[in-house]
Amino acid sequence: MSQEQELGALAAxxxxxxxxxxxxxxxxxxxxxxxxxxxxxxxxxxxREVEALIRDRLLTAxxxxxxxxxxxxxxxxxxxxxxxxxxxxxxVNYAYxxxxxxxxxxxxxxxxxxxxxxxxxxxxxxxxxGETFTAARGHGxxxxxxxxxxxxxxxxxxxLATGFGYDPATHDGDLATxxxxxxxxxxxxxxxxxxxxxxxxxxxxxxxxxxxGLAPWDLAAGALLVSEAGGIVTRVDTDxxxxxxxxxxxxxxxxxxxxxxxxT
Numbered sequence: 001m002s003q004e005q006e007l008g009a010l011a012a013x014x015x016x017x018x019x020x021x022x023x024x025x026x027x028x029x030x031x032x033x034x035x036x037x038x039x040x041x042x043x044x045x046x047x048r049e050v051e052a053l054i055r056d057r058l059l060t061a062x063x064x065x066x067x068x069x070x071x072x073x074x075x076x077x078x079x080x081x082x083x084x085x086x087x088x089x090x091x092v093n094y095a096y097x098x099x100x101x102x103x104x105x106x107x108x109x110x111x112x113x114x115x116x117x118x119x120x121x122x123x124x125x126x127x128x129x130g131e132t133f134t135a136a137r138g139h140g141x142x143x144x145x146x147x148x149x150x151x152x153x154x155x156x157x158x159x160l161a162t163g164f165g166y167d168p169a170t171h172d173g174d175l176a177t178x179x180x181x182x183x184x185x186x187x188x189x190x191x192x193x194x195x196x197x198x199x200x201x202x203x204x205x206x207x208x209x210x211x212x213g214l215a216p217w218d219l220a221a222g223a224l225l226v227s228e229a230g231g232i233v234t235r236v237d238t239d240x241x242x243x244x245x246x247x248x249x250x251x252x253x254x255x256x257x258x259x260x261x262x263x264t
Contacts, residue, residue, distance in 0.1 A: 002136065002138070002139065003120070004120045004121050004136035004137045004138060004139060005121075005136045005139055007081070007107040007120050007121035007136065008107075008120075008121035008122065008123065008134050008135065008136035008139075010058070010061055010062070010107075010121075011083075011105040011106070011107060011121050011122060011123035011134070011221075012123040012125070012132055012134045014054055014057045014058060014105060014123075015054075015103045015104075015105050015123040015124070015125035015132065016125050016127075016132060017053065017057065018050050018053050018054045018057075018087065018103045018105075018125070019102070019103045019125040019126070019127030020127060021046075021049065021050050021053055022046055022050050022087070022088055022094070022101070022103060022127055023127040023128060025044075025045075025046040025049065025050075026046070026094060026097070026128075030044050030045075030046060030094065030095050044088070044091060044094065044095055046087075046088060046094070047070070047071050047087050047088045047091060048071050048072075048087075050087035050088055050103065051069045051070065051071045051072055051085060051087035052072070054069070054083075054085050054087060054103070054105065055067055055069060055072065055085070058083050058085075058105075062079070062081070062083075064077050064078050064079040065077040065079050065081045065082060065083055065107075066079075066081065066082035066083070066112065067082065067083050067085070068082055068083070068084045068085065068112045068216060068217065069084075069085045069086075069087065069217065070085065070086050070087065070215065070217045071087060074112065080109055080110070081107055081108070081109055081120070082107070082108050082109075082112045082117070083105060083106070083107055083108075084105075084106045084107075084108055084112060084216055084217050084220035084221070085104065085105050085106075085217055086103070086104040086195065086217040086218060086221075087103060088101055088102075088103065089101060089102050089103070089104045089124075089193050089194060089195040089196070089217075089218065090102060090191075090192050090193030090195075090196065092192055093191075093192045093193060098192070099126075099128030099129060100126075100128075100191045100192060100193050100196055101126070101127075101128065101193055101196075102124050102125055102126045102127070102193060102195050102196050102199075103123075103124070103125045103127070104122075104123075104124050104195040104217065104218075104220070104221040104222065105122070105123050105124075105221060106119055106120075106121065106122040106123075106220035106221040106224060107119075107120045107121040107122075108120060108220060112216065113216070114216050114219060114220070114223075114235060115235065115238055117220075118137070119137065119220060119221075119223065119224040119227075120136070120137050120224075121134075121135065121136045121137065121224070122134065122135045122136075122220070122221035122222070122224040122225055123221060124195045124196065124198075124199045124221050124222060124225065126196060126199075131143060131144060132144055133148070133199040133202065133203070133225055134225075135202075135221075135224045135225045135228040135229075136228070137224065137228070138228075139228070140228050140229070141202045141224075141225045141226075141228035141229040143203055148202045148203050148204070148225070148228075148229040149204060149229050149230050150201060150202060150204055150207075150226065150229045150230050150231035150248065150249035150250075151204045151207050151249050151252070152249055152250070152251065153251070154186070154207050154251070154252060156186050157184060157185055157186030157187075158184055158185055158186060158207035158208050158248070158252045158255070159185070159186050159187055159189065159206055159207050159208075160181060160185045160186075160187075160188050160189070160206065160207060160208045160209065160210070160252075160256075161188070161189040161190065161191060161197040161200070161201075161206050161208075161209045162174070162177070162178060162188065162189075162190060162197075162209065162210050162211050163190065163191075163192065163194060163197070163211040164190070165212065165213045165242065170212070170213070170242065173212075174212065177210070177212070177260065180259050180260065180262075181210070181256060181259055181260065184255055184256075184259070186207075189206065194211060194214055194218040194219060194222060195218065195219075195221055195222040196222075197209045197211075197222070198219065198221075198222025198223060198225055198226050198233075198247055199222055199225050201222075201225075201226050201229075201231060201247050201248060201249075202222075202225035202226045202228070202229035202231065203229070204229075207248055207249060207252045208246075208247065208248030208249070208252040208253065208256050209245075209246075209247045209248065210244065210245065210246045210247070210256055210260060211244070211245055212242040212243065212244050212245075213241070213242035213243070214243075214245050219233075219245055222247075223245075223247065226247045226248075230249070230250075231247060231248055231249050231250070231253065232247070232248065232249075232250055232253040233245065233246070233247040233253075234246050234247075234253070234257065236257075236260075236261055244260060246260060
């Protein structure tokens with residue numbers, strides 16, 4: 001087994017355990033712990049508890065690795081590998097009882113910056129539906145034992161997904177972006193979970209995905225899933241406060257890039 005596969009197996013194991021904790025806490029009732037950038041951008045007590053579990057399990061297994069978590073920040077390591085973690089991606093869905101949330105864990109090599117790292121392994125576990133998406137660099141992307149492949153053709157138009165920032169000041173711009181892509185779209189989905197959107201692109205459930213302002217933990221695992229499933233993921237306008245991520249099969253990615261890069 002390669003190092004990438006070993007890291008992927010660990011990510012999947014920890015993501016499943018963390019997802020079970022998140023699911024259990026959801027059944028018991030959600031307590032809000034704080035807000036982040038805006039009043040709409042919330043943190044639950046479960047976010048913090050789940051991240052603490054993930055951090056403990058990963059650093060027990062690999063004590064020399066670094067860690068970058070949405071809730072607890074960065075801890076440097078000396079192995080050259082960093083775990084990038086979103087304990088509950090889709091927190092608002094989680095708080096409202098909408099089952100579109102997940103645990104996202106990725107192992108990356110190099111600086112913990114999406115523009116500079118190389119993703120090695122990833123797991124996105126959706127506990128409400130019992131699905132685990134995994135990838136290891138050079139070994140493909142998988143859903144519970146089935147190899148994943150992005151869609152190649154979209155004769156009826158592309159089924160696309162996107163997301164909006166929590167700051168109301170950004171909504172007009174995000175809606176304008178949606179208007180630009182609708183001529184090539186069959187329809188649009190807005191699920192509220194970046195990692196699931198990317199996992200669904202990898203699985204061929206979506207043809208493409210675009211969103212501005214994603215944090216490193218939002219995209220680390222999902223981007224590797226897409227690339228290992230034969231898709232393309234790029235970040236453009238990276239000097240802005242809200243870089244744009246574009247993901248999809250080769251044809252859809254090319255068309256989205258053509259349209260969306262006119263505005264960057």
